Structure formats: C-alpha cells, structure tokens
Amino acid sequence: MALVTISSHTRINADLYELTFTAPMDLQTTRYEPGQFLHIRVTDSFDFLLRRPLSLCKVDLLHNRLTVVYRVQGAGTKRLSTKQVGDALDVLGPLGRGYQIHKEDHASLLIGGGVGVPPLVELARQLHELGQMVHAVVGFQSSQQAILLSDLAQYGSVTVLTDDGSIGKKGIVTDVLRTEFCNGFDRYYACGPTPMLKAVQQVLRTADLPGYLSLEERMGCGIGICVGCVHPIMRDGHVANMKTCKEGPVFAAEEVVFS
Amino acid sequence: MALVTISSHTRINADLYELTFTAPMDLQTTRYEPGQFLHIRVTDSFDFLLRRPLSLCKVDLLHNRLTVVYRVQGAGTKRLSTKQVGDALDVLGPLGRGYQIHKEDHASLLIGGGVGVPPLVELARQLHELGQMVHAVVGFQSSQQAILLSDLAQYGSVTVLTDDGSIGKKGIVTDVLRTEFCNGFDRYYACGPTPMLKAVQQVLRTADLPGYLSLEERMGCGIGICVGCVHPIMRDGHVANMKTCKEGPVFAAEEVVFS
Amino acid sequence: MKSYEAIHQVDLTVPFLSLSLKNPVMPASGCFAFGREISAFYDLNRLGAIVVKATTLDERQGNASPRLAETPAGMLNSIGLQNPGVECVIREDLPYLAIYEQLPVIVNVAGTAIEDYVEVVKRLSQVQSIAALELNISCPNVKCGGIQFGTDPEMAAEMVRAIKAVANIPVIVKLSPNVTNIVEMALACETAGADALSLINTLIGMQIDVERKRPLLANGVGGLSGPAVKPVAVRMVYEVSSAVHIPIIGIGGVMTGVDVVEFLMAGASAVQVGTANFVDPYACVRIIEELGVWCDEHGVQSVTELIGAAKPKIGV
C-alpha cells in the first residue's frame, strides 16, 4: 500500500479514462505480471469504504509509472474520475496471479471485451517482446466504448468488433473464433464480462485451444483475507470456491466452472 | 440553502480561520441580524452528515459577502479548513433569532469568550452605526486564541483578558464586570462557552443590567424540525425546552435557565 | 437532468390504503415537525403525504441536551418525544396543515401506557383532516413503556386491538428494528388489525465522548438513523413484505431517488424520509424529482411497477 502521485489522467472516450501514476514499487526490481490488478481507494471517505480493482494496463519502466484504463461504472469510479494530476492516490498492488507467459509459444490469441481489454495491452507487449505473433480480437458495444486499439496495434494485428458495427465488424468476439482461425495459435488469453468468457471457453474448448480466463468478481480486501471474491474452480477433480484476488484473477480456462 | 463560492479563507491564529463567501441572499434587500448563524456543510460526504453552525461575523454589503470565523474543534471544522478559495460552499441561512438592537440605548456592553466573539463584531458595527458607545470585554485562553481584536476596536473600546495573561489582563471576563463598571451601560450582549454565560448571567443579574445570551447547543437541522438543539427557557412562569436554532440562539438573559 | 415537471410520462401515484398518494415520498415523523418550517422552502402539497411529530396525551419536554450526535453516515438522537400534547396539536398544528388540501396528514401517536394511546386516538378521531394514524410503538428514547410494545408481539397486538377499537381512520403501526424477529412482530400487528406497517424506527446506539469520558448524549443511548441503517431497513422491509398482506412504508436512510427505488423493489408501497431533511431542507422534493428521472430513464411508466420487483417472481 502506498500513496502515489497521479502524473496524468485523461478521458479517452465516452465514459472511459486513462490514469497514470507513480508505481508503488520499483518496477526494475519487483516482479509483476500482465493480468494482475491494482486495488485503488477512490477517496478516503467512508462513503466508498472498499477499494476498486483495476487491471494493470501499461507499464512505463523509464519513469516507474503504471497506467490503468477504466470505465465509469458506478459512484466509485465516478469519484475516481474527478482526481487531478498531482493528487495522491492510495494504491495497493499489483496483486493476484496474472497471465502465465509461455516462452515456447509462437502465436498467441488475445480476446478482450469492453474494460476487459486493458490487461491485454501489457500482455501483448510482453508476448511481442518475446517474438511471438500476437493477434487481438476485441469487442465493444460501439465506437464510443472502443479503447486501446492503437496500443494493441503496436504489438500485433487487431480485429475489432462492435455490437452496432460503428467501428470494426458488427458482431461479437466469438463470431471470429472459428476453428480454422484458432488453429493458427498456440494459446489464448481472455478478459471480459462473464457471459463473454463463458462463450469463449466453450468455443475454444471445441477448437481444442488451451488458454486463460481473467475473472471479474466483486472484491473486498484484494489480498486474500475476506474470502469475498470467490469463483468455483475445478482442480484435481474437485470443485472449490477459490479467491480470485489471490489464486486469480487469471485461471487456466479449463479449470473455470460457470453455472 | 445555496451553493456559494469561497472568496477568501485564511488562518488568522493558531487553529482559527476566517472564511468569506458570497452571501446566499441579497444583503441589501434581505433582513439579517447580528447573532444569527450560518449552517454549513463541510463536505458532501456522509462522513459529516450534519451541517455545522457558525455565527455571522462580518457583512460586506458592497460585494454581498459574509464572513465567519471559526476554530478547528473536531474533524468537521478540520475538513472545512481544507476548503480553497473558489470552492463551492453549501450554506443555509442566516438562521435563528439574533441580538435585538435597542435604538434608545446609549451604551452597550459586549461580552465574548473564545469563538463566542465572532457574532459580536457585526453587532458592534450596527450599534456603533446607531451612535451608541460600545465596549467589548473579550476573554481567550491565550494570545494564540485571540481573534478579531482590531475589528472590534473599529467600533469602540476593547478590554482583553487571557487565562495566562499572554495578551491583555490575566483573568476571565467576569473579573472586570464589577457593578460600578456595569452601571455605565444600558444593556449587555454575551456569547461564549456555557460556563462563562452562566457566570455572566449571575454577575450582571446582581448588577441589575439587562442583556442577551447567545446559547451554543448541538444542532441537527438548524431550522426547527429536529428539536435536537433545545435549552430550558423560562417564559410566563413556565420552563420549557426551546429550540435554540429557531427561538434562539439569542435569548433574553433573564429567561435562560442553567442547571 | 430533466426536471420533475418535464417528466409527465411517469406516473408517480401509488395507492396506499384508501388513498391515492401523488407520489410515494413522505417526511418521517420527528423529522419535519408539523410542516410549518419546511413550508418556507416549498409547497407541502408536493409531498405524497406528511407524517407529523409524535403526539402524546400531555405536553412533554423530552430529554436533556445534548440530544444529537453525528456518527459515520448517520446520527443519534435522544429527543424523547418532546411535543406540545394532543390538545395543542389539534388546536394549533392540524388546522395549519388542513390548508394544504392535497396533502394527506398522518399523525404519529406515542405514549407510555395503552390508555394514553387510546385517549390520544379518541381525541384525534374528532379531527376531520387526518388521513391515517401511525402508532409509534418503537421509540427508543422513552424509558417507561414505549419500547416494550415494540419488542413484544403480544403487547404490540394488544395495543393494536385497543387502538383499532377506537380509531375511525386507518392505523399504520411503526415497528422497531431492535428485535430478534421482525416478521413475528409484523404478523402480530397484522393479525391484530393493523391496516399498514411502517419500518424501521431507529436502532439503539451510543457514542462515547472520549474527551469527557462519558456518553455524548445526556440520555446515554439514542436512536441511530441515516444512510448507515439503510441495509438493515431494506432487509426488514423485504422480509416483512414477503410475510404480510398489508402495505408497507419503508423508512431508513433514504437520501436519493435511487434509495426510494431500492425500498419499493424490496416490497414497500411508499417511503418516509427522515434524517435527509436535516441535511437538506429540500430533500423530499429533490428525492421525488430524482425518482421521476430514474423511472423515465429506466422506461418505468408507473412507479407501482417497482413495488416488490426484487422479489423472486412466481413461477420462476
């Protein structure tokens, strides 16, 4: 936990903001993973007692800064959006288990929906750096919600879909996940709303592609002490409620049990 | 109730602040009285749900502004002290019944203790304007807490007392309220902590000087709907709990019942 | 934000007992006095109804000061039923409210023994302008009697029967949250003839003045109200509305239009607004406006669609 300083905060689309602040740790010496999250206090008022989890989106090693990209969802993120450059930010993290990177892979498929896209940016960067072929398939409601496309494009090809066709193809991400298309990849990495993850898991199980899902459950502590954020996970033949903040938020796709 | 703008906010002594803001009403056309109070929301957070009552201290008719002077007492006034020039301030009032001014009087005695001094400033101005001789006797813990002395001096003579003698005479206000001294006045007006008011009432009853006391009770609404702020008042031979926000905070000295 | 006037298309009326309330928002007892002060801020006819301060047989001076304390997202009060007594209320306060022709007036009745309550209700029955009575069997700030009726189902039932025998207008019973089993209390009142229930009154709480080393309130304990208690209130409204067949007024921490939606969805037919009036004298009309806007934005044509909407649907 640290009080860090906001170095930039900009509205990047309709209700979407990009927030950059000093990393709470030394990025050169501390291990972090794409898919991990930061647990942020939006104010010190008791009106918003709990922290908000936001995915690590971009890392600036040079200036030791981190960036998150978020949508104003409710009152807490609305309050966050009023913070100014120079303000202090109470940040815990990066926390949790992120995406595991497989050095042996040649081509990775990244699948993101809405504000599930942010963690894929740092992931894409790291995979690209390893020399992998990266292809991101990202879906949004409309062009008003589209984010981080040019960031992703730095590291590979990007297929964009929107519900209303206002940018990219009209449709949802699973529309493009045909088996022929998926055969070109060694692995997939997904993040997005639960219905999307469920559909992706199903489609890519059929396509026989291994992968990871990043789950989104309501969190309390973010560090494993409240047991509030669980999701059913199948391991060793048993289904157990596992803490998504500690054992996750990223799980191997085949482990995740959806109801 | 109005959202007004802070035009100046300065620390004037140890824990004491002077706060000036646009009046919530047109001061030229709206009646207000010295001794009335403003009911101020220190933040819109539920952490400080209730408003804080602060006495009307100074009036700037030219710029249509009001000034309050307050001490950081607890968390709420501490929060208030962080407000900046230009910030919005949620102000209700002026509220309550202030000091009644007697045009026929020649000389008025003003008695204040600590943050009971602020309402005496606008009172002194009005009495002075009517051509009355004004003498203020004000007590503080020490020079660190002394406030508004030069403001009061604009309108009459000022006797200062402190518990430690660090400014003015060493002692408390009742030390100077000998009958000979009081004989020179038609009336007194007091505001300060309850023990002081009680002592003043007693001493000046003996001296046979009529006067007013401004009471300080914890307030909820400030407008008479919660019945939280009562003090026992004797009227027509009956003692009843009266709302200090609505019937007060100023009462005729002889009406006020202290336990 | 669209203004209240702009949203003609949303029907905010709710049927409540024999009345049709023009909207489901009314000030809570003890948080609006008898309406005079707030009438300086807006036209009281805009309210769904008004619930006036607890009225007892004789005048009461209440508890000593301090009577109020601020708590996280809430407040404590220990007013102790200060009021001028029923005769004075009939003579001076109710005629004033009768001027507001479109404002149903609900009189909150309190006392120490059943006979007091009965006597107050008998006298109020003479007054034409009252729409309903609200029996306050739950005030935590009166030592003798009061609270017992609110925590013992047998005694509550006895009280309700005695009142129903003399009342010529509907009787709403206001329940205390300081009980093990709120549903049991509600059912006892319903069976005894209550026409409606209102809940919750305040939770009993205390704050210590650490500098003075004693309870802050002169009375020691007080009643906790405000946003802090809303989750308890919503839970009780949900549970009680699932068990009884009479209408319910939800009370506790309503600060915004969305809070009203929450109580309605939990099963309330109307809500009362207490503490919010102290923070913002315009609270009730602001809340009505926010409710209208919320309905408009969510395609709700009549606010009655919301009542009980969060309950499991039959056949699902």
Added chain:
Amino acid sequence: MKSYEAIHQVDLTVPFLSLSLKNPVMPASGCFAFGREISAFYDLNRLGAIVVKATTLDERQGNASPRLAETPAGMLNSIGLQNPGVECVIREDLPYLAIYEQLPVIVNVAGTAIEDYVEVVKRLSQVQSIAALELNISCPNVKCGGIQFGTDPEMAAEMVRAIKAVANIPVIVKLSPNVTNIVEMALACETAGADALSLINTLIGMQIDVERKRPLLANGVGGLSGPAVKPVAVRMVYEVSSAVHIPIIGIGGVMTGVDVVEFLMAGASAVQVGTANFVDPYACVRIIEELGVWCDEHGVQSVTELIGAAKPKIGV
C-alpha cells in the same frame, strides 16, 4: 505524530483471561484469514492476539458470489463460513501461527448443531498453541442452525455448557446484535460458564441491485459491518459490561485508535478489528500506534485506566 516505538511511557498491556495481551487490539474472525497474507505486511507478533476465520467440522464452500456489497460507511458480506474444516486448520494453519511465539491465537468455532461445535472443540483441545476459543453462535450467513443459538438465551446457554464440558482452554462467546435483549443473551452465556464475551457480530442487512431488480448478494441477506454499526456495538458493549462480570471484547467499526478508546471507555477490555483490514492491510498496527499516541497525549499511563471510564463512577 510520535511513532509507536517512541511512546515507551504508555503501557498498552491489558490482562485478558489468564493472558496478558501486549495491547488490546486483535483482528476479528473472518477478516484476517489465518494470518498468512497479512504476515507479508508486518510482523504478526505486534498484535495483541489473533482471531482466525470460523472453523467448522467439515470443509465448507460457503455461499455463491457475489458475496460482498458496499454500503454507506459499511459493507455487507455473505461468505457463509467458507473454511477448509478443522482437520486441515490443525494440520496446516495453526502450526504456521505457532511460529509467532508472542501471538495468542484465538480460534473461532462455528457449526450447525451443538454436536458439531463439541466435536470441533474436542479436536482443537489437542492443539497446544491455542490461547482461547471464540464460539461463533451468531453468524447470520448460515441458514440452518447457527443464528438460532445466537438469538435464544436458552439455546445459547445449552451450547456454552456443552462446550465448557469439553474445552480445556477459555471460551469466549461471540454475540449477535440481532436480538431484542443483548443483556439477557450475555447473562445466559455468563451463567452457563462463558469465560468472556465478544460483541458484536454483524447486523443482518440487504442491498437491492436496482439495475438487475434483485438483491445484490447471491444469498439475499448478508452481515453489515464497518463504521456504520459502531454506535450499535458501543451501546451493546456498554449495556453488557454493566451487567456481567466477565471481560468483554468490543467489535464493530473500529477504524482508528480513538475508536479503541471509545470501546474501552464503554467497558471493553480489548477490541477486534474487522472491516478496517480490508481497507488498509496495516490497519491493526496503525490503530495500535494511534492508541499509544492518544494515551500519551491524554496523560494516560496504562491503557487499563480507560476500561469502563465512561461509566457512572461509584459514589458520584
């Protein structure tokens, strides 16, 4: 602000049962897991004691998600006693905590029937490193059993007697605030042999997700904790400590050192910190430090001077 280390002159130790706690602050059950995660933030030996997550006979998966909701100055949880079961706790978690030699470990015990509790306590009695047991007869999140023990004095007493018959270490009984008469519950437990009491567990509450038109928590109701409930907790501690002769641990909304002072003055001998740990992983040590500074600034030499200080003095 002076640091904790600087204030040697303040004695923070409090006697509690047969123990001398190095300070009166311990994390509350279910809000600290079994200590492993927080040990990454600070040395657990700095705590007065540790209360671990409720332990049941068999492993439990708890309720479905969502299990958490934020409320004004508080939160709702419906974890539902998820834990690995007593055997696993004995095998994996308690040995880990035994490393902290200066840390008294209190194990919170839960179950459905008396026999479950008895069996858990029997097995825990084999473990040397436990300082005391805390009987959780008040969890609002377990449908069958659980809560009944916490709301019926007879059943609570029966439970306490059964446990005392098999326990070889002190038994603290944790009380539910969801009762009409907390003093009656406390006296029943004291008479039945409880060595100490801890209060309060959470208040039962609900939040409606107005967008989805259903209760936000998958379980419907949950337990309300955090600053919002502090006034209720302080009131109950004050009332209970005036009635019983066994020590009391105050719980509910402790966020700062001053909150600890408030609970001690109300009559608690120690406090537990729950929700605050979720907001700030360092909460407990920060609170201990703040308590030391407060005592120093107020000329308090031993924190024991504060216990019950807000009570009317005898002979005054």
